[in-house]
Amino acid sequence: NAGVTQTPKFRVLKTGQSMTLLCAQDMNHEYMYWYRQDPGMGLRLIHYSVGEGTTAKGEVPDGYNVSRLKKQNFLLGLESAAPSQTSVYFCASSLGGRRSETQYFGPGTRLLVL
Amino acid sequence: AQSVTQLGSHVSVSEGALVLLRCNYSSSVPPYLFWYVQYPNQGLQLLLKYTTGATLVKGINGFEAEFKKSETSFHLTKPSAHMSDAAEYFCAVGHTGANSKLTFGKGITLSVRP
Numbered sequence: 001n002a003g004v005t006q007t008p009k010f011r012v013l014k015t016g017q018s019m020t021l022l023c024a025q026d027m028n029h030e031y032m033y034w035y036r037q038d039p040g041m042g043l044r045l046i047h048y049s050v051g052e053g054t055t056a057k058g059e060v061p062d063g064y065n066v067s068r069l070k071k072q073n074f075l076l077g078l079e080s081a082a083p084s085q086t087s088v089y090f091c092a093s094s095l096g097g098r099r100s101e102t103q104y105f106g107p108g109t110r111l112l113v114l
Numbered sequence: 115a116q117s118v119t120q121l122g123s124h125v126s127v128s129e130g131a132l133v134l135l136r137c138n139y140s141s142s143v144p145p146y147l148f149w150y151v152q153y154p155n156q157g158l159q160l161l162l163k164y165t166t167g168a169t170l171v172k173g174i175n176g177f178e179a180e181f182k183k184s185e186t187s188f189h190l191t192k193p194s195a196h197m198s199d200a201a202e203y204f205c206a207v208g209h210t211g212a213n214s215k216l217t218f219g220k221g222i223t224l225s226v227r228p
Contacts, residue, residue, distance in 0.1 A: 004157070031214055040123065042204060042218040043158075050213060058215075090157055094214045099146045100165040101214040105157035 002026050004106035006091050012112045013081045021076040021109050023091030031094045032074040033058075033103065034066060036087040043090065049074055050097060081113045116141045116207040120219035128227045133192040135222050137179075137205035140186065146208035147188040148216065149179055153201045161203075164188060175199070200226045 007022040023032065030051050035043040045058030049068040063085060065077045074093075078085060089109045094101040117140045127133055139145050146165050150158040162173025169181040175198075179190045188205060202221045209215040 033215075040220055042220040044218075045215060048213070048215065092158075097214045099208040099214060100163070102148075102160050102163065103214070103216060105159065107157045108155075
């Protein structure tokens with residue numbers, strides 16, 4: 001079991017460029033999440049998905065889009081990157097939607113926007 | 115609405131000393147509470163969680179936390195710190211509704227001195 005994997009591990013973008021971050025999980029989890037982590041801010045939820053073909057906005061969705069075409073994959077897109085999107089991005093998944101569910105995290109993607 | 119407060123951003127202890135990391139929460143419903151740990155350059159992993167039942171929760175690596183409703187607290191402790199405990203620790207509270215979303219605190223960095 002690989003758990004939750006993220007691609008790429010590190011990326012440098014110029015302002016205005018676009019990119020897609022890929023998250024994959026092999027645990028057959030229904031729920032998936034994208035967070036960003038910034039110093040002193042903790043983790044903030046960008047978007048999440050409660051199942052294949054569904055997505056919803058989180059706390060800080062502006063400037064990001066997501067897609068969940070396959071149950072095991074959750075893609076995060078930046079259409080026009082801005083320096084404010086420099087961050088570490090974490091993907092997570094959980095089995096279901098109960099409040100007691102544990103979220104399982106990937107290793108993160110470090111993004112630098114110049 | 116749910117929120118979490120982790121006072122202070124950095125705690126330093128000597129190896130073998132007591133570890134105490136504080137977490138206070140606000141929740142409009144009985145809370146589900148989590149502690150996650152992030153080792154350098156890694157994703158988050160679950161240390162322990164409180165859902166219902168026993169208020170003293172034991173987790174991995176010798177950590178435990180006690181849910182105190184009257185104090186709205188869920189502090190994390192370990193009797194004797196080890197060098198390998200150096201990491202960032204996040205307290206989180208589960209949202210209401212069937213989506214297993216979490217609200218994270220800002221995190222506390224634990225340093226362990228030899």
